Amino acid sequence: MKRSLVFLATACALCVAWVLCKGMQADTRTVEIEGEAIPYICQNEKVYVYLKDLLDSGFFVDAAESRTLETRSAMVSEIVLWQEDVYPEEDKKIGDIPHVQDGWKYETYINGLQIGTYACQGELLVDAEELIGQPVSFKEDASISKKTVLYDQNGNEEVLPENLEQITKTNRNSVHGNPEAPNRFSFENCSQYLMRAEKNTAHRLGIDVMQKGDILKTKKGSFPLEEVKAGECAGVSILTMQEEYTELSSMLNELGISYSFNNGKLELQGKGNGKTIKRKSTDAMGTIPQYPYRMFAMTLELSNGDKLDCLYDGEKLFAANNDLEQTDIWKEYGYVYENGNWTSLK
Numbered sequence: 001m002k003r004s005l006v007f008l009a010t011a012c013a014l015c016v017a018w019v020l021c022k023g024m025q026a027d028t029r030t031v032e033i034e035g036e037a038i039p040y041i042c043q044n045e046k047v048y049v050y051l052k053d054l055l056d057s058g059f060f061v062d063a064a065e066s067r068t069l070e071t072r073s074a075m076v077s078e079i080v081l082w083q084e085d086v087y088p089e090e091d092k093k094i095g096d097i098p099h100v101q102d103g104w105k106y107e108t109y110i111n112g113l114q115i116g117t118y119a120c121q122g123e124l125l126v127d128a129e130e131l132i133g134q135p136v137s138f139k140e141d142a143s144i145s146k147k148t149v150l151y152d153q154n155g156n157e158e159v160l161p162e163n164l165e166q167i168t169k170t171n172r173n174s175v176h177g178n179p180e181a182p183n184r185f186s187f188e189n190c191s192q193y194l195m196r197a198e199k200n201t202a203h204r205l206g207i208d209v210m211q212k213g214d215i216l217k218t219k220k221g222s223f224p225l226e227e228v229k230a231g232e233c234a235g236v237s238i239l240t241m242q243e244e245y246t247e248l249s250s251m252l253n254e255l256g257i258s259y260s261f262n263n264g265k266l267e268l269q270g271k272g273n274g275k276t277i278k279r280k281s282t283d284a285m286g287t288i289p290q291y292p293y294r295m296f297a298m299t300l301e302l303s304n305g306d307k308l309d310c311l312y313d314g315e316k317l318f319a320a321n322n323d324l325e326q327t328d329i330w331k332e333y334g335y336v337y338e339n340g341n342w343t344s345l346k
Helices: 002-027 049-057 128-134 238-244 248-255 321-326 329-333
Strands: 030-033 036-038 040-043 044-048 059-062 067-070 075-083 105-109 114-117 117-120 123-127 149-151 155-159 165-168 195-200 204-209 215-218 222-224 227-229 245-246 256-261 265-269 293-301 307-312 317-320 335-338 343-345
Touching: 030 044, 030 049, 044 049, 044 128, 049 059, 049 075, 049 123, 105 117, 105 123, 105 165, 123 128, 128 195, 128 204, 222 293, 238 245, 245 248, 245 321, 248 256, 248 317, 265 293, 307 321, 317 321, 321 335, 329 335
Parallel strands: 030 204, 075 105, 222 256
Antiparallel strands: 030 036, 040 044, 040 149, 044 123, 059 075, 067 075, 105 114, 117 123, 117 165, 149 155, 195 204, 215 222, 227 293, 245 317, 256 265, 293 307, 307 317, 335 343
16 A cells, blocks of 8 residues: 555656646747757847857858948948858958947848847847748747846846847848848748748747758749859959840840749740840949849759859849850750840741
């Protein structure tokens, strides 16, 4: 009888411990990047992650592109972060994330595109919702929902004495270029910053970074992620665009041929309209040295197996002149391409 009572007491204790453990697990909220738990801040039911934690997930601060500007209203620090495997330059200068100084403004760029910047206790943060391109599903305890709360990697909470402050709004400018509209690329499987939510529940947010070779799905189709180009150092110069590339999308449209991407293949539709197009003189785009929009460099394969070195800005597709001349694919559509001229075979 004594043994039965001891067994029953032990079983009850284990059940209580199990229930308590489950309860604690249910209340624990974690944020992860590439499977690694990171600290984060919650304020007004929104989640913010520290900029410095991106450096442990394959990003680096581009010291050559980051710069400090003196304006009439304040000093401005531009912080440019790139994902290492999609950065187009072999040589890179690595910098640091600055500590917040009173009266300064900070602008943050991730993979060539500007994102809103926040500050708290001298550290810079970004909105997790912007990073992944969708609302975060965390639900806070009502007793602290109006407070600014820091959570460590294990989910332990600390109410902070000061509020998180937004110091730069999201303008979505490309690095030293023009704004990029949210639907310019219309990525379907990631955000404009090339990140996605691997898990997005009431208790866990898992952020994945798109890797080189991953397929990007856009309104024009899908293509593998290779390189991202933007800015003065990692961008494409106007001179290069004019001398080495043809705006293939406008040419195909004028010839009556449509196109789409399919996992890195350039699919052409139509038979052409028989129109001959002579090479047009290229006008300089004002005085700007670099192409003003973010571009994705990619290699697209044609139906005959030939490949084109291409650049895509979300609206226009550019192809290298050398590759356009070396392929015979255009004969299937009734054309010969030479020296920028599209000559009908009809």
